[in-house]
Amino acid sequence: MIRAIYPGSFDPVTLGHLDIIRRAAGVVDELVVGVLINRSKRPLFTIEERVEMLRECTAPLANVRVASFDGLTVEFARSQDARIIVRGLRAVTDFEVEMQIAQTNRIVDPNIETMFLTTGLQYAYLSSTIVKEMASYGADVSKFVTPEVAARIRQKFAAIAPANG
């Protein structure tokens, strides 16, 4: 039984994340998507909303579960009995920081391996930050997120700035 975790903030989940989730779920027996609660950056969506959106998007994938976590990724992996941490690599800019995280995690627990999946080319420049930025100017983000997530983003920005539409 090979179980992996896929940790991140998923604020909100994008089609790039979903591509990694589908592909990772295809090579492991069980994938637990871990949504990080505590972050220095203030998230747009609450932890409950981020988990809910991920559950909606991953509902058709039988071997994918979604959970929230706080603290060290390695500890979350251990709590799930997982020996693999999945991360997505986009452009080279991800590389340095991801190497640092992976090396540090391996020092913390040498039994847990980080597995990198390269992003689908069409998602190479996609990030939750870009999606939020575009949506904040009223741009259509339906090419970057699922229709359910796009609707939630619209609601969120309508609630934040009702006067600006």
Ligand code: ADP
């Ligand atoms: P974090 O803040 O921990 O980087 P994110 O939610 O931004 O959390 O990303 C979670 C993981 O998904 C990271 O490994 C990140 O590199 C990867 N990722 C983010 N966007 C994409 C994308 N468009 N394609 C592939 N992987 C991605």
